[in-house]
Amino acid sequence: MRVKSVNSGFSLIELMVAVVIAAIVVSLAIPSYREYVVRANRSEAIEAIMATAGCHERRFTKFNAYAANSCPVTVPSGRYTISTTVQNSGQTYTISAAPQGVQVKDGCGTLTYTNTGVEGSSGGTAADCWAGK
Secondary structure (H helix, E strand, O other), rough: OOOOOOOOOOOOOHHHHHHHHHHHHHHHHHHHHHHHHHHHHHHHHHHHHHHHHHHHHHHHHHHHHOEEEOOOOOOOOOOOEEEEEOOOOOOOOEEEEOHHHHHHHHOOOOOEEOOOEEEEEEEOHHHHOOOOO
16 A cells, blocks of 8 residues: 655745745835935934034024034934035024935935024925924
8 A cells, every 4th residue: 555645835836926926025115115214314414403503503692603613513324414604704504414425315415404494405395305303
């Protein structure tokens, strides 16, 4: 008497279907993840802009003038470069956060902030770009 062996496992077609499904899921997830990372990096730049603005306001309270190089704040990741332009004999300023490296792909471009609280962006709308603050 002969005993039949039962083969258990996956056929090649079943395995290929699983691989295709996994590839589709990954292809949908990666762009969403990248967008999330870009927004997170932008939030880091906004935090640095606000820290710089606070420093400038404290200086203005003490000396009644803003100074371009008095508040050096950096973005720890290095994905943005923060700079301040002072105008009108030290009475107004504009802080800029220029994207660096992979962050250049961010559609918002350079973020700006003025002493009057006006938020700007060289790319997308300021409301969308500053929404993460």
